[in-house]
Amino acid sequence: MPTPRQPRREEAEDLATLLGDIFRLSKLYSEEQIVTTLRRAATRRDTLIMAEDGRPVSHIRTAYADVLVYGCRFRVASIGSVSTHPDYRGRGYAGAVLEASLQRMEAKRAKVLIVSGDRSLYRRAHCVSVGRIAQAALRPEQLGAPPAHVTVRRFSADDWAPLAPLHQTESVRFARPMGFMSNLPFWWNYDRPEIWLIEAYGRPAAYVMLAPPWGSDPKEATREVHEYAGSRAVLLDALPAIFEAGKINEIRVRALGHDGGLIHPLRQRGLEFVDEPLAGTHRIIDLPGLMGKLRPYLRERLEVRDMRRLSFEQQGDRCAVAYGEQRHELTLSEAAPLVLGGPGAPQLSGELARVLPAIFPIPFPQPGFNYV
Ligand SMILES: CC(C)(COP(=O)(O)OP(=O)(O)OC[C@H]1O[C@@H](n2cnc3c(N)ncnc32)[C@H](O)[C@@H]1OP(=O)(O)O)[C@@H](O)C(=O)NCCC(=O)NCCS
Structure with a gap:
């Protein structure tokens, strides 16, 4: 079996073809974009591949970030674009690349690995379901009229500056250096997110990021909450306006399990919450x-x-x-x-x-x- 290693600069094109073909990224990311990222030495340092017959056939890219829990800060890792060329599957390549990636994460002092998927490949490496998300379906008729002092508008994450102070108020969150978006391996504009900036008395007070549930038809008008920050009271006040402006029929609220500030007022409005683990799997490193x-x-x-x-x-x-x-x-x-x-x-x-x-x-x- 070949040994996992970092890709070489001249392998960027072949690697982009492999990832583009497997993940059908072409609609969202051009191959040129993938090649540009892979030409960066920093990207290649956090990428491991297995090469055979003169080309990359298996790949994992690791992204690092810091998480803050009530002021305690520690490094986490995430893996993305886990892939093996169809002709080379079932030979243990992805498992070996994952094992080598884990050793590198340990060397880089990451404490927890976050994986967006859940499959045997990850379970065998001790990635399991963890955490608590309180989930409930919210419909517009469960809410009253929006107060006049609260306004909502669609926002682009490319302009992170107004969102940063809101995000910083969260006690359980990722630490996000300015410009973090451009350093992510790829981002899930993949999944058509809608970001709503909520202002109270003309000042930013909260935001919420919604996206259609994975694999759903975007015309279905159901949205899932993937992130929120800022005042829970203002966020709740803004929901009727978001339903209306976004032409949404149902919002699947996904609150962090410890977030009574959001869960309790919604319970009072009759929402029934079900506890679920965080999406994907996690591993303690x-x-x-x-x-x-x-x-x-x-x-x-x-x-x-x-x-x-x-x-x-x-x-x-x-x-x-x-x-x-x-x-x-x-x-x-x-x-x-x-x-x-x-x-x-x-x-x-x-x-x-x-x-x-x-x-x-x-x-x-x-x-x-x-x-x-
Ligand atoms: C997922 C993928 C990367 C696996 O690549 P691979 O090189 O074939 O992986 P391996 O040979 O190491 O392992 C293949 C399977 O055998 C299993 N396996 C390996 N050794 C095993 C053993 N000794 N006993 C039992 N199962 C074993 C692995 O857990 C894995 O199971 P899974 O595919 O159900 O998760 C590849 O199928 C792929 O590219 N798929 C398309 C992209 C994709 O879905 N990526 C994952 C996103 S979450």
Whole structure:
């Protein structure tokens, strides 16, 4: 089997053809655009391929970003355009490229991997369903008339500046340097997003990003919430105007599970929420490192004595969580739902069962604009 490696500059065209053919990107991204990105050394550094018969046949690109959870900042990785040429599938190439990509993520000190897909390839690498999204269908008749001081308008993410201060108020979010959009491997304008900037008394107060549900007919007039920020009260006030201006029949609200500020007022209006995991799958890359970054968060929730006794270990894909003498071993596939919430979290006993519910699950953002 060939060894995964970074692509060479002169392989950009062949790689663009491979990705263009597999993902049918041509309608949204020209091959020229893909080639231009791949000519950048920085892009190639975060890309791994497998080449055979003189051309790239398998590919994974990794994107890095920082996530902030209540002020604790840590690096996350996402993978995109995971692909193997049809003639070379089933030989373990994607698995090997993924394994090599994971080693690189570890070296780059990423703590969590976010994967937009869910399939055996990822599950075998300990990427599992985690997190909590509260989802409910909202129809215009469930809302009153919009107040006059709230206005809405369609907005382009190319102009991030007015959205940045709103996004910065979020306590669970991605850290987004100005210009982050142009550094994403590709962005999901793929999925026809609608961004609504909401102003109250003439000032930006909130935004919401909506998109048609994956694979749906855009004429269906159903939209899903993929990201929101700013005042929940203003966002709720603006919804009737968004329904009307966007000619929308139904909005599938997807609130972060810990966001009572959005969930409770909608519940009062009669919405029934169903809990779902975050989209795609997630993998813990470095459990002790992640918990180290989260120490300020733990310190606000645990007694000093409990902080001292609690520890996290990892050797390859085996992990352990310990409290004093008590030690619970777990696989990486169990560690992710334990830490981030979700099905498959292990049953704990003793002191661990007393202490861990105070800190887990840790809230985690939806990728929103960081979706790759
Ligand atoms: C998905 C894709 C990248 C896989 O490429 P590949 O080189 O054939 O992958 P591998 O040979 O490493 O693995 C193939 C399958 O065998 C499985 N497999 C590999 N070794 C295995 C083993 N020892 N035991 C059991 N299953 C095994 C993998 O989990 C994978 O399952 P999946 O395709 O259901 O996810 C390729 O099919 C592709 O390009 N598809 C189109 C693009 C796409 O859908 N990308 C993913 C977006 S989420």
